[in-house]
Amino acid sequence: MRILIVEDEFEQRQLISALLKNNTEYDVEIASSAEKALNALNKHQFEIILSDWKLPGMNGLDLLQKVKEHYPNTSFILMTAYGSISHAVSSMRAGADDYLAKPFEKDQLLFTLSKVANARMLSEENQSLQNQLTARENLKSIIGKSSAMQKLFSQIDRLASTDVTVLIHGESGTGKELVAHTLFQKSERNNNVYLAVNCSAIPETLAESELFGAEKGSYTGADQLKIGKIEAANNGTLFLDEIAELPLSIQAKLLRFLQEGKIMRVGGHQEITVNVRVIAASHQSLNNLVQQGLFREDLYYRLNVITLTVPPLRQRLDDLPDLINFFIKKFSEKHRLEKISFSKDVYETLYEYHWPGNIRELANLVERLTVMHSGETISKSDLPNEFSIKEEGQIIELPEKGIHWEEYERSILEQSLTRCHGNKSKAAKLLGLNYKAFLYRLDKYNIDSI
Numbered sequence: 057m058r059i060l061i062v063e064d065e066f067e068q069r070q071l072i073s074a075l076l077k078n079n080t081e082y083d084v085e086i087a088s089s090a091e092k093a094l095n096a097l098n099k100h101q102f103e104i105i106l107s108d109w110k111l112p113g114m115n116g117l118d119l120l121q122k123v124k125e126h127y128p129n130t131s132f133i134l135m136t137a138y139g140s141i142s143h144a145v146s147s148m149r150a151g152a153d154d155y156l157a158k159p160f161e162k163d164q165l166l167f168t169l170s171k172v173a174n175a176r177m178l179s180e181e182n183q184s185l186q187n188q189l190t191a192r193e194n195l196k197s198i199i200g201k202s203s204a205m206q207k208l209f210s211q212i213d214r215l216a217s218t219d220v221t222v223l224i225h226g227e228s229g230t231g232k233e234l235v236a237h238t239l240f241q242k243s244e245r246n247n248n249v250y251l252a253v254n255c256s257a258i259p260e261t262l263a264e265s266e267l268f269g270a271e272k273g274s275y276t277g278a279d280q281l282k283i284g285k286i287e288a289a290n291n292g293t294l295f296l297d298e299i300a301e302l303p304l305s306i307q308a309k310l311l312r313f314l315q316e317g318k319i320m321r322v323g324g325h326q327e328i329t330v331n332v333r334v335i336a337a338s339h340q341s342l343n344n345l346v347q348q349g350l351f352r353e354d355l356y357y358r359l360n361v362i363t364l365t366v367p368p369l370r371q372r373l374d375d376l377p378d379l380i381n382f383f384i385k386k387f388s389e390k391h392r393l394e395k396i397s398f399s400k401d402v403y404e405t406l407y408e409y410h411w412p413g414n415i416r417e418l419a420n421l422v423e424r425l426t427v428m429h430s431g432e433t434i435s436k437s438d439l440p441n442e443f444s445i446k447e448e449g450q451i452i453e454l455p456e457k458g459i460h461w462e463e464y465e466r467s468i469l470e471q472s473l474t475r476c477h478g479n480k481s482k483a484a485k486l487l488g489l490n491y492k493a494f495l496y497r498l499d500k501y502n503i504d505s506i
């Protein structure tokens with residue numbers, strides 16, 4: 057266990073290190089001020105900090121607050137002068153794990169350290185059991201009897217024990233984040249941190265400091281050290297959702313981190329070595345973006361070592377009944393309402409629908425219906441407008457929020473094939489296209505057959 061002793065008085069430092077010297081459990085490092093301690097924390101991970109209250113510059117309580125903010129997993133023991141009980145009280149209130157009144161005997165020091173070390177071990181064990189339970193719960197909640205999902209699950213099983221970078225591709229709402237989390241939970245890193253970052257939600261100007269961190273004073277407003285997401289995920293797993301949205305300038309830095317395992321904070325002068333497994337996801341084709349010069353080719357190849365494809369809901373309609381039952385149960389429990397049920401024609405409508413928003417759209421629909429029609433049997437007229445089947449020949453109305461044309465065209469082509477059980481000439485007729493024009497479009501979207 058790594059221990060950092062923060063003590064400004066030379067003799068005291070020597071004394072404490074001497075007391076711990078013969079104890080092989082502890083690997084001791086020393087800092088003579090809180091500022092130096094923070095520097096050391098930047099470079100290495102410590103399990104326990106043993107700090108004096110009275111220090112030149114920042115005092116022990118200030119250091120404790122910084123540690124709680126930036127290194128919440130590090131335990132903290134404060135040493136106070138005998139009689140300054142108020143210091144001990146305020147340090148415990150600020151989150152210290154224990155305190156030692158000076159002067160103390162060797163036994164007292166060892167006892168306090170082992171108490172804190174044991175508490176850490178218990179909480180780690182607890183966390184690990186908790187993770188296993190959540191893992192089991194979550195695994196149960198990934199629905200997927202369809203052959204497309206079964207194939208995906210066996211790929212996940214094969215990849216889970218490796219540290220390989222994985223790229224998850226799939227339309228919006230198909231469950232990419234759930235797949236990433238399952239990979240994490242099945243991996244050997246499942247006792248460590250899992251951090252998810254949505255790259256499309258970070259403003260371009262902040263992307264670098266969000267991911268790589270920033271030294272204090274490195275830019276206007278950086279009034280304290282900022283630990284980036286990559287560093288915070290050290291020894292764990294980082295999920296980079298919507299990776300295509302990452303600005304090109306940051307893509308170069310990400311590539312360097314993936315290749316060398318090193319990062320540099322904004323305004324920093326020293327590289328920090330990190331050990332992070334990366335899982336990335338995108339609903340857009342990174343290959344297409346590379347062709348358009350919007351995504352770095354080298355980063356694409358680095359990320360694309362293994363690609364998992366999560367199929368859209370319309371290609372795994374076999375899962376629809378299980379998913380519906382799962383969400384009916386989930387939302388009736390969440391809102392403490394009676395379960396709804398669906399009439400036969402509602403099922404038929406849901407089977408024919410093209411599900412542009414995939415599982416998320418289905419979950420939202422079931423939640424809305426549960427809240428509005430608790431305990432009832434849902435009929436077709438209870439479904440929102442987008443589910444009403446258009447009259448023959450009617451022009452489909454463009455929704456207010458617009459559509460993604462290519463996704464729409466692909467979906468129509470796939471639906472026509474599904475409806476005609478894979479018969480291409482019938483499917484072409486259904487869309488009012490000649491056979492050649494239909495084949496041309498299948499080829500354009502790389503659709504083989506259904």
Ligand SMILES: Nc1ncnc2c1ncn2[C@@H]1O[C@H](COP(=O)(O)OP(=O)(O)OP(=O)(O)O)[C@@H](O)[C@H]1O
Binds near residue numbers: 227232
């Ligand atoms: N197979 C599944 N079984 C049960 N729930 C699922 C399944 N797949 C997805 N969900 C649920 O659907 C919702 C959307 O899933 P998720 O956020 O993982 O999709 P996504 O592909 O990451 O979406 P986006 O591209 O928009 O980030 C979540 O609430 C998730 O729990």
